[in-house]
Amino acid sequence: MMNKSISITNVSKHYGDVVALDQISCTVNEGELFGFIGPDGSGKTSLFRIMTSLLLPDSGSVIVDGSNVDQDYKELRKKVGYMPGHFSLYQDMSVEENLKFFAGVFKTTIAENYHLIEDIYKQIEPFKHRRAGKLSGGMKQKLALSCALIHKPTVLFLDEPTTGVDAVSRKEFWEMLAKLKKDGLTIIVSTPYMDEAALCDRVALMQKGRILSIDSPDHIVQNFPHQLYSIKAKDIYKLMNELKTFDSVHSSYLFGEHLHLVLKKGNQIKDLIFSLQNSGIEEIETAEISATIEDCFMELMQES
Amino acid sequence: MKVAVSVTNLVKTFGSFVANDNLNFEVYKGEIFGFLGANGAGKTTAIKILCGLQRPTSGEVKVAGFDIYKQTELIKKNIGYMSQKFSLYDDLTIQENIRFYGGIYGLSNEEIKSKTEQYIRELELEEYVKSMVAALPLGIKQKLAFSVAVIHSPQIVFLDEPTSGVDPITRRQFWEMIYAEANKGRTIFVTTHYMDEAEYCHRVSIMVDGIIEALDTPTQLKKTFKAESMEEVFIQLARKSTRVD
Numbered sequence: 001m002m003n004k005s006i007s008i009t010n011v012s013k014h015y016g017d018v019v020a021l022d023q024i025s026c027t028v029n030e031g032e033l034f035g036f037i038g039p040d041g042s043g044k045t046s047l048f049r050i051m052t053s054l055l056l057p058d059s060g061s062v063i064v065d066g067s068n069v070d071q072d073y074k075e076l077r078k079k080v081g082y083m084p085g086h087f088s089l090y091q092d093m094s095v096e097e098n099l100k101f102f103a104g105v106f107k108t109t110i111a112e113n114y115h116l117i118e119d120i121y122k123q124i125e126p127f128k129h130r131r132a133g134k135l136s137g138g139m140k141q142k143l144a145l146s147c148a149l150i151h152k153p154t155v156l157f158l159d160e161p162t163t164g165v166d167a168v169s170r171k172e173f174w175e176m177l178a179k180l181k182k183d184g185l186t187i188i189v190s191t192p193y194m195d196e197a198a199l200c201d202r203v204a205l206m207q208k209g210r211i212l213s214i215d216s217p218d219h220i221v222q223n224f225p226h227q228l229y230s231i232k233a234k235d236i237y238k239l240m241n242e243l244k245t246f247d248s249v250h251s252s253y254l255f256g257e258h259l260h261l262v263l264k265k266g267n268q269i270k271d272l273i274f275s276l277q278n279s280g281i282e283e284i285e286t287a288e289i290s291a292t293i294e295d296c297f298m299e300l301m302q303e304s
Numbered sequence: 305m306k307v308a309v310s311v312t313n314l315v316k317t318f319g320s321f322v323a324n325d326n327l328n329f330e331v332y333k334g335e336i337f338g339f340l341g342a343n344g345a346g347k348t349t350a351i352k353i354l355c356g357l358q359r360p361t362s363g364e365v366k367v368a369g370f371d372i373y374k375q376t377e378l379i380k381k382n383i384g385y386m387s388q389k390f391s392l393y394d395d396l397t398i399q400e401n402i403r404f405y406g407g408i409y410g411l412s413n414e415e416i417k418s419k420t421e422q423y424i425r426e427l428e429l430e431e432y433v434k435s436m437v438a439a440l441p442l443g444i445k446q447k448l449a450f451s452v453a454v455i456h457s458p459q460i461v462f463l464d465e466p467t468s469g470v471d472p473i474t475r476r477q478f479w480e481m482i483y484a485e486a487n488k489g490r491t492i493f494v495t496t497h498y499m500d501e502a503e504y505c506h507r508v509s510i511m512v513d514g515i516i517e518a519l520d521t522p523t524q525l526k527k528t529f530k531a532e533s534m535e536e537v538f539i540q541l542a543r544k545s546t547r548v549d
Contacts, residue, residue: 039471040442137343164388164468166342167499167535168542192469193498207471237483253476256503256533257522298472 002029004063005155005186006051011060013046013209020046021057022209028188028202033181036190037197037293038206044190045085048159051188052082065154065186078106081153083144085160091133095124095143098132099150106151116183117146120176138169145176156180158189162196174199194294205297212300217293224291224299226250229269230258233276234283242279248272253298260295261286306333307366308460308491309354314363316349323349325514327363333459336482336492338502341511342542347495350511351462354493356380368459381409384453387464391449394438398429401437402452409456423451443474450481454490461485463494467501479504499535508534510541517541 006028013021021043028034036044049055051062053073062069067076089098099121103110114121124142127135132143141161148156158177162170174196181187189200197203198217205212205220213220231252233239240259243252248267252259263269273284291299309331316324323346331337341347352358354367356376365372368382392401399420406416424430427447432440440448446466453461463482467475479501486492486506494505502508502522509519518525518541522534531537 039474040469042471164343164465164497166497166542167538168342168545170497171539194472237487240480240483253473254479254504256500294472301471301473 004028005030005032005065006188007061007063008047008051009061011047011050011057011062013043013050013055013057019209021050024060024209024211026204026211026214028186030186031181031184032201033177033187033189033199035197035200035203036188036206037192037194037203037297038190039192041208042206043209044206045159048082048084048157048188048190052080052157053077054082078151079154081148081151081156083148083156083158083161085163087140087144089132089140089144089147092131094129094131095135096128098143099147102147103150108151110150113150113152116152117149119179120149121146137165141165141169141173149180153185155186155188158187160190160192162191162193170196194292194297197293203293205293205300207297207301207304210304212297212304220293220296221291224296226262226299228289228291228295229261229263229286230255230289231261231284231286232258233281233285235281239276239281239284242276242281246272246275251298251302255294260289262299307331308333308335308368309337309493310364310366311354312364314350314353314365315361316346316353316358317361322514324353324360327516329509329516329519331460331491331493333491334486334489335507336486336494336505338505338508339493339495339511340502340508340538341495342545344547345511345542345545346514347511348464351464351493351495355383355385355462381456382459384456384458384461385464386446386449386453386461386466388446388466388468389464392437392445392452395436397436398424398433398440398448401448402455405452405455411456419455423448427451443470443478446470447474447478447481450478454485458490460491460493463492465495465497467496467498475501499533499538502534502538510538512541512545513547517544 004027008024008026011021011024024047038044046055050057050069051064053069053076056070064076065079069076099110120142124139135143162173177187200217202216204214243249248264250262250264252261269286273286276284307330311327311329314324314327327350339347353360353365353372356372356379367379370378396404402420402423403416406419424433437445450466467478482492496502507521508525509516525537529537529540
């Protein structure tokens with residue numbers, strides 16, 4: 001049995017009438033790269049603030065690396081690193097001053113833990129006298145990550161580190177996380193980008209304060225309950241509208257250059273193609289394909 | 305094909321920094337044009353210029369047939385704009401937002417009333433009519449923002465990362481709205497970090513360090529760069545960036 005780094009049990013959180021988290025339960029293993037995947041408003045940030053002791057749940061319990069977020073928050077805060085979604089370093093202090101400050105708060109020094117941040121920090125070290133507020137987006141992110149790691153946390157929380165970040169920088173960021181994971185750090189990351197789920201050991205798919213599914217990305221994809229097809233035609237807009245008129249279609253939606261399509265039980269793709277051709281849809285191409293996390297997420301959203 | 309936007313030798317510098325380095329492209333009427341680039345590539349600067357909010361250093365730009373130097377007010381009347389960061393006023397209700405934007409663009413009270421009814425019906429907003437926009441789920445807010453951005457039937461609508469953080473089902477409903485508008489002949493100029501959305505565009509340009517490195521249909525771009533997806537095309541090109549970021 002693997003050691004648990006985080007145990008979340010029946011956690012709920014309300015803001016007035018708004019239910020942010022509804023009876024969430026989940027565990028994360030030590031050394032795991034765990035992703036909370038969901039759109040804005042699914043409750044990811046509330047959960048991150050609860051796990052880092054910055055917000056109390058209305059009910060339920062959370063234990064992080066042996067410390068209860070409620071009673072043991074002083075111990076807990078020494079052990080966790082937290083990078084919030086919004087840049088929250090001191091804009092009017094330099095790169096180096098920010099890092100020194102965070103090291104100082106945790107009674108350590110940059111020198112003592114430099115090895116932990118070296119790979120990341122050396123990329124921004126040439127700008128160490130620049131004010132943090134004057135850094136580009138990518139550099140701010142590297143500084144924030146360095147500051148979250150400088151006190152040698154056992155668990156690292158990254159709340160939407162890649163939101164609004166371009167595809168190349170996102171890829172590089174995940175490569176950095178893979179390196180940190182090798183050192184045994186437990187990493188909890190949230191993201192609205194479904195494709196990033198594949199880069200995690202396990203993920204929780206979240207929607208409207210609930211967890212739709214918790215599993216490894218491979219298992220989630222394997223458990224997609226239907227045969228999925230890709231379909232395209234000369235005029236994709238016409239095809240999209242035409243498919244909505246068929247009773248035999250369970251779901252059809254845009255997906256990259258194709259539409260993805262699921263048929264209701266007992267229907268054949270060849271019959272559908274025939275009907276589409278009769279409706280004047282030209283150059284139809286179809287293929288049997290495997291589902292992606294995004295297909296699974298949409299299927300789960302519709303079920304719930 | 306009728307040209308909606310034409311850009312010739314557009315240059316924009318800030319001091320010694322070249323944000324837009326000799327851009328040349330055209331966008332056609334009814335086209336969904338994806339304007340892609342890494343963070344810091346110069347997209348925002350170019351969009352500000354096209355919307356008449358900033359003057360280029362040099363070059364010729366025409367938007368909806370109007371000159372970017374002399375006719376910026378006419379441009380503003382003939383374009384729509386929305387982004388993730390700024391779209392609707394959070395502390396106004398749905399109806400107040402529609403009335404505000406309708407009023408700004410000079411719609412009559414009758415028109416505003418009928419647009420309000422139309423949007424509430426089409427977007428199924430009945431249960432939210434009395435709530436502040438701040439209380440709307442992000443996806444619904446963005447769909448409403450898009451409707452409001454075309455309330456004055458602009459020739460061109462600029463969408464700056466309109467779907468960031470939106471759930472996958474609503475994101476697709478949003479794109480269906482985009483297709484429907486383009487099908488009516490409206491030109492859509494859109495930026496996104498979702499590479500699957502790049503595939504939904506008729507043509508895509510990719511900017512790297514202030515230069516347009518590639519511009520073509522998604523199918524042709526994938527052929528040219530021997531790539532399986534637009535994400536691969538984007539990564540191949542954006543990796544060339546030498547700007548510090």
